[in-house]
Amino acid sequence: MRLPRVFYARESKIVAKDLLGKILVHKTSEGIYKGKIVETEAYFGWADPASHAYGKKITKRNIILYKNPGTAYVYLAYGTNWLLNVVAEKKGFPSAVLIRALEPLKGIGMMKRNRCTKEIINLTNGPGKITEAFGIDINHNGLDLSENDFLFIENSEETGIIVEAPRVGIRKGKEHLLRFYTKGNKFVSKITTF
DNA sequence: CGGAAGATTTCT
């Protein structure tokens, strides 16, 4: 079952935790990709120094963050990698959840081709790797994941043990424990030792 | 209009 808009219409931290164990699905003309979400990060809005909307900014890029919860926010990081986020909370409030790692379930052959590697562990264990493996890019920016039939997130009862850790790859806002991952899953991009 | 920074990945 595809997750409905109400799922995303909650605080980004809650959505980030609840997304663990859910299934990202991308249906293309070549086949279907599926992967279990095992790592996420929450960006909690205009008061978050690590958010693109920090200080209530509205720019050409971050305008997507102000759309309906469930909207996909895809942008290019470091000129090399697309990152996939899902808008959370409510329309007009710029919070989102970054999908950081997946456990590949379906379409693994296509992922290997897209990523130019045969190592399954290296297909989707990072936010930029996910988009390359699944064929997701700027064309998917602004898509409503709660309403379309080719890119969405499927429900699942499986959750596992959730670990809270500092977000990674950012300069400011590291003090918040807003990265969540499934304990023991080998596809988590970076494990934190406390 | 120029320059710096960036929610990463990959190779050395």
Place this chain on the structure above:
DNA sequence: GAAATCTTCCGA
């Protein structure tokens, strides 16, 4: 540990 790579954003 550093380069690759390029769009976006901000200050002048």
